[in-house]
């Protein structure tokens with residue numbers, strides 16, 4: 484039974500990841516379009532643009 488619960492957790496995590504992957508993995512600079520350093524970054528490391 485414990486194993487089943489683990490699998491359910493993984494299934495949900497995968498679903499969440501798929502639903503939010505565009506937010507999590509593609510934090511692009513709105514100025515130059517390049518990928519920011521981290522998902523939560525608010526400043527571009529390439530052009531220095533700040534979108535806070």
Ligand SMILES: [Zn+2]
Pocket residue numbers: 512513514515516517527528529530531532
């Ligand atoms: Zn930029």
